[in-house]
Amino acid sequence: MTRSALFEKLALHAPHLSGRHAIPALPAFIYGTAWKKGATSDLVYEALSNGFTAIDTAAQPKHYREDLVAAGIHRAIKDGKIKRSEVYIQTKFTSVGGQDPDNMPFDPKSPLADQVKASVISSLQNFNFADVVAEGEAQYIDTLVLHSPMPTLNETLEVWETLEQFVPSEIRNLGISNCNLFTLMDLYERARIKPTVVQNRFYPSTKFDIGVRQFCKEKNIVYQSFWTLSANPGLVGSNETRSLANQVGISPQSALYCLVLGLGNVTVLNGTKSVQHMQEDWNAVKTVKEFAQSHPERWDAAVASFRRLIGQPKP
Structure with a gap:
């Protein structure tokens, strides 16, 4: 990175996308929406009105209100604060273990692939802006992140392969969170559509992810730091x-x-x-x-x- 390019937006390296599926580059900050509860919509609106152009959430009612994230984005688009093509929307598939047993976006007893599909469909329904954007821009997700690797590599790959079925029409890019270097390397090697983002805690217990960040740099994967403060x-x-x-x-x-x-x-x-x-x-x-x-x-x-x-x- 040259000094003149310092803190410039980072383009996602996604050779699977055609020109008609261009997505916003990632800015310095992504607005995180965990634990905002009933204030989520207003806070997302304020974020989009005060410099943010990227929003992170999850289909995980236990910690996120994805529906209210969508409501805040909808209001910002309607009020002319931002265009849909200018805002980067990132959500996640969270497995049963990370969900509230009484409030999940899928049937926990269904096959794993069906859980993934139901979660994605619920997110697409939330991020439907048909009444405020042009046709073709109404319903898609810029990046869908696997919230954590599954208990086994085979299960992780099953989730990933299911997500790949939505790319590039409904989902533009895929990513993974809470991932160590060895799992990331395995996934990158085996996946048809490579991860374009990794979202991890930046903290001493993982030695600040030096190895993961180096691998990301080598493979044109953007590293998203959370828990930074x-x-x-x-x-x-x-x-x-x-x-x-x-x-x-x-x-x-x-x-x-x-x-x-x-x-x-x-x-x-x-x-x-x-x-x-x-x-x-x-x-x-x-x-x-x-x-x-x-x-x-x-x-x-x-x-x-x-x-x-x-x-x-x-x-």
Whole structure:
């Protein structure tokens, strides 16, 4: 990544798509909608009104309100805040083990492939914007993510092969979350349609996914970091993060986001409920990008120090 391209949107490498199925590139931040409950619709609307163009959710009523995510997007499109072609919508298939037993988007007793199909169909029904968009743009999902690998590789591949049946018409891309390097390598090797995104926790227990992120970079897979602030109070309070924050006049939290983005080939899930923080985080990205371009040596030093802090070798 050149300094001039710092924090620019990341295009998804998807050779299976034709030109008519172009999707928005991934921006620095994806708005995370977990645990927003009844406030989900309003928060999604505010996010789309304050810099966000990408939304992450899941067909998992236990932790997400996918229907209210869709309602917030619908309202933003209707009010002219954003076009459907400009917003990146990402949802997930969550297996029985991650669902509320009393509230699932599929019959848990049905065959696995049928569970996947029912979940996808329920998501497509939610993300139907036929009354506010042109024909052909009404009902599709930009990326469908397998929320976690299944208990066995064969089951993971069965889910994946079922999802592939929806690509590219109803689903543009596929991804996986909560995935270790060995599972990712197996899936990549065996899948007909390769994953285009990996969404994982960025935290010390996995050594900040250095191996996974390197594999993603090699295979043109975009790495999506989540739990970036909550799991890393040590990084937020580190000398490296506070030094950047002080140099450019932003919060340590925003500075950590920018340092993670500075690792390259990374987008960050940002689930703030505060409109002020939404604006501050986007402004911080702009400020740090300008800093990197005007003071390249200082920015390089900041990123190099951060890499050392998390134990990542030089690129």
